[in-house]
Amino acid sequence: MLHFRLIFVLLATMLASGLYAGKIVFESDRDWNSEIYIMNDDGTNQTRLTETVKVREWNPCLSDDGTRIVYCSDADSDADLYLMNADGSDKHKVFDNDYNETSPSFSPDGTKIVFVSTMHQDYEIYTINVDGTDLTRITASKGLDTCPSFSPDGKKILFSSERGGRIQIWLQDQETGSATRLTSGTEGNLSPCFSPDGTMISYHSLRYIYEELFVMDLATKTERKVYRAHVSVYGPCFSPDSQALCFAADAADDYDLELYTMKLDGTGITKLTATERSSMSPSWK
Ligand SMILES: [Ca+2]
Ligand SMILES: [Ca+2]
Ligand SMILES: [Ca+2]
Ligand SMILES: [Ca+2]
Numbered sequence: 001m002l003h004f005r006l007i008f009v010l011l012a013t014m015l016a017s018g019l020y021a022g023k024i025v026f027e028s029d030r031d032w033n034s035e036i037y038i039m040n041d042d043g044t045n046q047t048r049l050t051e052t053v054k055v056r057e058w059n060p061c062l063s064d065d066g067t068r069i070v071y072c073s074d075a076d077s078d079a080d081l082y083l084m085n086a087d088g089s090d091k092h093k094v095f096d097n098d099y100n101e102t103s104p105s106f107s108p109d110g111t112k113i114v115f116v117s118t119m120h121q122d123y124e125i126y127t128i129n130v131d132g133t134d135l136t137r138i139t140a141s142k143g144l145d146t147c148p149s150f151s152p153d154g155k156k157i158l159f160s161s162e163r164g165g166r167i168q169i170w171l172q173d174q175e176t177g178s179a180t181r182l183t184s185g186t187e188g189n190l191s192p193c194f195s196p197d198g199t200m201i202s203y204h205s206l207r208y209i210y211e212e213l214f215v216m217d218l219a220t221k222t223e224r225k226v227y228r229a230h231v232s233v234y235g236p237c238f239s240p241d242s243q244a245l246c247f248a249a250d251a252a253d254d255y256d257l258e259l260y261t262m263k264l265d266g267t268g269i270t271k272l273t274a275t276e277r278s279s280m281s282p283s284w285k
Pocket of ligand 3: 076078079080096097098099
């Protein structure tokens with residue numbers, strides 16, 4: 001009986017604190033310089049985690065357990081990788097060189113980071129341990145290889161690549177190194193992300209006049225359009241329960257990029273941010 005009462009209290013707490021009850025980290029220039037923020041996934045309690053007037057911080061990614069954030073900073077002029085706790089404490093550099101490192105993302109167990117670097121001239125994807133050791137090159141192809149993330153089982157890396165022409169979405173097996181193209185067409189598809197349940201990916205498509213978000217069922221390779229932007233839409237990511245997306249878009253009533261959540265059937269669009277400048281790059285855990 002006590003057990004059921006506890007479950008009821010937990011459910012009531014989750015409902016009271018928002019629809020999805022997770023956290024979203026993101027970047028915004030609302031305070032006149034790019035900084036990293038965290039908020040509840042209903043848009044409440046927006047909290048700034050970095051405060052550097054002359055240094056940009058961007059591309060934050062929250063670890064699956066919600067405790068740590070990996071992000072980019074140009075504190076020493078080029079972009080390097082940094083880590084901090086989700087409350088903003090213990091900021092420290094993880095990977096530093098004179099080239100640009102961007103788009104970092106954690107492995108599901110939080111032990112590795114996959115990211116993009118120009119250290120071999122071209123844009124390529126690499127992994128390192130969170131302590132900065134064991135640098136491993138993942139891609140070696142002419143043109144852009146970008147926006148990498150691990151599959152929920154940690155065995156594959158999802159990314160967008162210009163190999164073969166227009167930018168498309170690829171999935172590379174970590175063990176064999178073989179990559180499979182998931183999208184096609186004469187127009188581009190980019191910024192992919194996995195649903196945490198491993199059954200879907202979502203991505204940003206440039207195939208029509210308007211920028212759009214798509215969801216693909218991985219078992220059937222069926223693509224479904226879920227959102228068409230007024231002008232631009234960026235960086236979809238799934239909710240922890242794989243039932244919703246968060247993305248940055250410039251809706252008709254607001255030309256800045258703001259963050260929205262939406263159910264996978266395209267309903268329930270909720271605006272989470274509303275400042276005079278932009279908010280983007282969401283990561284939802
Ligand atoms: Ca800053
Ligand atoms: Ca660097
Ligand atoms: Ca550096
Ligand atoms: Ca490349």
